[in-house]
Amino acid sequence: MSTPLFSVIGLEKRFGAVAALRGVDLELPRGGALAILGPNGAGKSTLLRIMAGLAHPSAGRVELEGGKARGASIGYLGHATLLYPELTAHENLVFACRLHRRSDPASRADTLLAEEGLAEVAHRRAGGFSRGMAQRLSIARARVHDPEVLLLDEPFTGLDRRSADRLTERLRELRDAGHALVLVTHDVGQAAALSDEVVILIEGRVQGRHHGVSASGLETAYEAALESRSAARR
Amino acid sequence: MTADIRTSEPLTPATADLPVLERWTGRARRPLGIALLGLCALYAWTVVSAPLDSVQGVIQKILYVHPPLAYGAYLGFIITAIAGVLYLRNGREEYDRLALSSAEVGVIFCTLMLITGPIWGKGTWGRWWSWDPRLTVTLLLWFVYLAYLLLRSFSGGGARTARFASIYGVVGAVLIPLNYYIIEIFGGRGMHPENLERSSLGDGMGLPFVIGNLTLALAFIYLLIGRWEVEGLRAASARRTAAGGGGS
Amino acid sequence: MNVALAILWKDLVCEWRSRDRVVAMLLFSLLMALVFHFALPDRRPEEMRALAPGLLWTAWIFASLLGLNRSFALELENDALSGLALAPGTRGWIFLGKAAASFVLISLVEVLTAFVFALFFDLDLIQPAARLAGVAALGTLGITCMGTLLAAMAVRTRFREVLLPILLLPALFPVLAGAVDATIAVMEGHPPPFEAIQLLIVIDGVYLVVSFLGFDYILDE
Numbered sequence: 243m244s245t246p247l248f249s250v251i252g253l254e255k256r257f258g259a260v261a262a263l264r265g266v267d268l269e270l271p272r273g274g275a276l277a278i279l280g281p282n283g284a285g286k287s288t289l290l291r292i293m294a295g296l297a298h299p300s301a302g303r304v305e306l307e308g309g310k311a312r313g314a315s316i317g318y319l320g321h322a323t324l325l326y327p328e329l330t331a332h333e334n335l336v337f338a339c340r341l342h343r344r345s346d347p348a349s350r351a352d353t354l355l356a357e358e359g360l361a362e363v364a365h366r367r368a369g370g371f372s373r374g375m376a377q378r379l380s381i382a383r384a385r386v387h388d389p390e391v392l393l394l395d396e397p398f399t400g401l402d403r404r405s406a407d408r409l410t411e412r413l414r415e416l417r418d419a420g421h422a423l424v425l426v427t428h429d430v431g432q433a434a435a436l437s438d439e440v441v442i443l444i445e446g447r448v449q450g451r452h453h454g455v456s457a458s459g460l461e462t463a464y465e466a467a468l469e470s471r472s473a474a475r476r
Numbered sequence: 477m478t479a480d481i482r483t484s485e486p487l488t489p490a491t492a493d494l495p496v497l498e499r500w501t502g503r504a505r506r507p508l509g510i511a512l513l514g515l516c517a518l519y520a521w522t523v524v525s526a527p528l529d530s531v532q533g534v535i536q537k538i539l540y541v542h543p544p545l546a547y548g549a550y551l552g553f554i555i556t557a558i559a560g561v562l563y564l565r566n567g568r569e570e571y572d573r574l575a576l577s578s579a580e581v582g583v584i585f586c587t588l589m590l591i592t593g594p595i596w597g598k599g600t601w602g603r604w605w606s607w608d609p610r611l612t613v614t615l616l617l618w619f620v621y622l623a624y625l626l627l628r629s630f631s632g633g634g635a636r637t638a639r640f641a642s643i644y645g646v647v648g649a650v651l652i653p654l655n656y657y658i659i660e661i662f663g664g665r666g667m668h669p670e671n672l673e674r675s676s677l678g679d680g681m682g683l684p685f686v687i688g689n690l691t692l693a694l695a696f697i698y699l700l701i702g703r704w705e706v707e708g709l710r711a712a713s714a715r716r717t718a719a720g721g722g723g724s
Numbered sequence: 725m726n727v728a729l730a731i732l733w734k735d736l737v738c739e740w741r742s743r744d745r746v747v748a749m750l751l752f753s754l755l756m757a758l759v760f761h762f763a764l765p766d767r768r769p770e771e772m773r774a775l776a777p778g779l780l781w782t783a784w785i786f787a788s789l790l791g792l793n794r795s796f797a798l799e800l801e802n803d804a805l806s807g808l809a810l811a812p813g814t815r816g817w818i819f820l821g822k823a824a825a826s827f828v829l830i831s832l833v834e835v836l837t838a839f840v841f842a843l844f845f846d847l848d849l850i851q852p853a854a855r856l857a858g859v860a861a862l863g864t865l866g867i868t869c870m871g872t873l874l875a876a877m878a879v880r881t882r883f884r885e886v887l888l889p890i891l892l893l894p895a896l897f898p899v900l901a902g903a904v905d906a907t908i909a910v911m912e913g914h915p916p917p918f919e920a921i922q923l924l925i926v927i928d929g930v931y932l933v934v935s936f937l938g939f940d941y942i943l944d945e
Contacts, residue, residue, distance in 0.1 A: 258633035261718035296806055297945040298567070298635055318810055322803035328738040340730035341811035367741075383807070564941055620894045627891060630881040636945045640877045643938040647870070647895060650934055654898045654927060661919045662901060 245307060247272040247422055248293070248391055252302035255288050255446075262288040264446040265302070270391065272307075275423040277437035279430065279464060285446040286426040287321065290395050293424065294318040317384035317392045321399070323376045324383060327369025331360055331379050334368050335386060342387040354382040358412070374405030381412065391422045398432055410435060434460045442467050494708045495570045501701045502708075508698050512691070519691040522684035529681075535599030538592050540684050544692035545589040546614070550652070551696060552582020553621060557649030560642030569711060570704075572638040575645055576628065577703035579621050581696060586618045609662065613655040620648040727811060731821025732828075738798065739829060745794045746829055749787040753837040756783040757844050772845045777907035780841055781900055784860075785867065785893075787837065788830050792871040793888050795826050796879040805880075809943040819939035823872040827864060834860055847911070855910045862924040863903035866931050870895045873935035877942055898927050 248270040255263040262285040270276050280286050291297040293304055294316055306315065325334050332351050339347035355364045358378040363371070368379060377397065384392060394413070398406050413436055417423055427433050433440050434457035442450040442464055449467040452460055494502065519540075529536035559575035562568075593611060594604040605611070624644050631637040739745050760779050764772070799805040808818050838856070842849040849856060871892055878888040902923035906916035 256634065256715065256718050259714035259717045264719065291806075291945070294810065295944070296809055300635070316810075318806070320803055320806055322806075324804055324807035325802050326734065326738055326798075326804055327801065328741045329734065333734075333737070337730055337734050338807065341727055341808065343726065343812065616894055616897055623890045623894060626883075627877070627881065627887065630883040630887060631877070632882060634945070636880075639941045640881075643873070643877070643942060644891065646938065647873075647934060650930055651895060651898070654930065657923065657926070658898055658901050661923060662905070 246270055247274075247307050248424075249305045250289075250293065250302070251305065253289065253292060253299050253304070254301040255285070255292065255297070256300045261446055263292075263299070266443070266446070266448055268441060268448075270422055270424060272390070273417070273420050273422055274439065275417050275425070275437040277425045277427060277433035277440045278443050279427060279433045279440055279460075280443035281428055281468065283445075284443045286428075286443055287395055289443070290318075290393050290424065290426050291320075294393050315387075315390045317387070317389035319380055319384045319392065319394045319397055321395050323368075323380040325368045325376060325380060327367065330365045330367050331355060331371070332364040334379065335382055338383045338386045344386060350386060354385060358382045372405075373400045374402065374408070377401060377405070377409060378412070389421075391424065392416065393424045393426075395426045396428070397425070398427070398429065430461045430464055431457050444468065444471050494705070494712065495568070498570055498573075498704060498708045502705045505698065505701050505705065508694065508701070512694050512698050515687070515691045515694060519684070519687050522687050526684045527680045532600050535596060538596040538599075539681070540688040541692075542589060542592045542596060543685075544689045545585050545592065547689065548585035548692050548696040549582050549589055549614075549617070551693075552578045552585060552700075553617065553645075553648060553652065555700070556582065556621075556624070556645040560645035563638060563642045567635075569638065570708065572642065573707040573711065574700075574704055575641065577700055577707055579624050579645065581699045581703060583618070583621050583625065584699070585692075585696065586614065586621065590614060590618060609659040613659060616655060617648070617652065620651060624648060725817065727813065727817040728821035728824065731808075731818060732824045735795070735822065735825030736828065739825075745791050746833060748794065749791045749830070749833040750836055752790055753783040753787040753833060754840055756786060757837075757841060761844070769846050773847060773911075776841065776845055776847050777904050777911055779845075780838060781863070781904050781907065783837055783841070784830075784834050784864070785896060785900065787833055788826075788864070788867050788871060789889050789892065791830050791833070792826055792868070792875040792892075793879060793885040795822060795872065796875045797885070800879060805943065815940045815943055816936040818943070819872060819876075819936055822876075823868045823935070826872055827868045830864055830868060831861065834864065849911075852910045852913060855916060856907065859903060859906040859910055859916055859921075859924075862906075862921065862928060863899050865928045866899040866924065867896060869928065869931040869935045873938055873942070876939065895931075899924065902927065 246269040248268075250266055250268040253263050253266040254261070266285075266289060268276065268278075278286050278289065288297065292299050295304075296318070326337070329337065332355065335351035335354055336347040339350050344350050352361075352364075355361050358381060360375065360378055360382065363375065368376060371379065381392075381397075397409060397413075401409060410432070413423060413425075417436075423436065425433065425436055434455065438454060440452045440455070440460055441448055442452070444467060449471065450463060452463055455463070523537055523540045526537070526540070528534060555578040556575045559571045559578060563571040563575065593614070597606055597608075597611075598604050624641060627644055628637055628641050631640050756779075760775075760783075764775065767775075796805070799808065809815070811818065838849055838860075841847060871888075874891045874895070875888050878891055879885065881887050902920045906920040906924070909916050909920075
């Protein structure tokens, strides 16, 4: 592994007396795919928001190769869609392009809509979109500035089976096209299917790192990690 | 994966856990307290033995408390703003704790000032509340800093609270000169004496006034340091709970 | 600058399609007119005319509180505020876009409210219209600048919308003092007093700078 595209070093985050993260180290190589697997309340979303530059760590730091400024080469897909329901799909993207100071907002929006298969509904309001369509539109939104890394926070939540399969397919395509992915999930199957490294995060600490394991192998490891944590608490 | 659970350590933090600045001020607290006790005695004695005002009578003795309280209140609010700016610049939590402590002590001084003022006003001007510009501005500042404390308690703690509060502390400090500017423009009918030191201090009143200022300034610093230390210990305790306690 | 324009455009388009902010503000300020009618019963027309500048500004300020809160409540839907925070560069431009949109919408409501107040309380606002517009614009600028900064904080606290008036009103008393003073003079047919205008300009400048710089710190956690 050469120099990582993205490193997280000794990250801690406290909210008053509650620690969300207690020293997390991660590395993401260029074009790599990393899944962060953990139960609810493990600190996954907090970790992702800090990586995106939306929150400040209490200690530790996030390093991006070349030290680029916030948002420059990171695309973030949050829990929520980040979309405005009153605006059409096209307008939402044009607005996001302008926020990221793209010089060609309209044509960039057209390109992205075509890539995500939303060209026919480009001029319909995002408020009327199904969950699956809204999710595709937010992927387009996260890619307006053509980031090298995509950070995805539980992207499969609320999707029906067909949309979920389609999203998996799309994320594979993006990875093959050279994007690095960081996927936060509590679903072992998705973590195994989309990533080449899985990090298990429990109670704000990394409890295991797994490279290229099968879904069933990962399942066993995850269960064991959860079990050992609850044993330690007893 | 070493399990880093320090359950053997006590959860009560010691002063040694505090940042350097707070440890240093904490050490000054005890001698300050002793000096303060002595000054208080001297203060009480000079106030009692000062001559009675020929016109106002005994009510005039509020003079030895009221203006010094005002200085304390303004000092508190200015320290809050400066500490807020320092926090925004370098993100060190002790500055935020200083800002909070200073605002709280400032609110106490401001409240006492708002209580002593109307008592004096009733005694000399005949009304409890006169909408005198200076009185109005003080009331306004009192509201600003109560809002500051409210904002802190409703924004959930942590770094966000500290940022919000720092910004609002700066807004509050900006309001002080703006309000005095308004007095300048609209305050022709004010009842406060413009220059206290020169015009209205009779014989024998100067010394207790000066000592009053000194005592209350010292009291302000003493309370501020104490409050700051408490806040620092609380943060240290929270850090330990966060580091040790797991998800329990 | 481009970012500010994009946000201004976005806010106005969203408002044009939903119209909820302007309608809510307008209804509220008209209700205020009724409140004043019942709170100050049996006044002669000239008495009401003397009170009108203060009443008008009261209605404007409280309607603004509503609109400013809404301005950020709509960014919380779908967590769009995070989308804004992700944009690179100085966040002051985000502030400027949000403040400009609020300024446009609040000004619109102010014009309509003034029109209705003129009918209800028999005021002549045609004669001093230009001067009144100038004074209103100066006052509204101060309100929207400080209001945008504080609303962005208030809506993300546990108290949500309730906190904004408590935070904002103490900062608006200087604006109110200058604006009402100038409005009284203007409605009597005089030019606004220099001191009041100077005060408003100073406040606007200070609030604009403080909010522009302060906004950089409040979008993230």
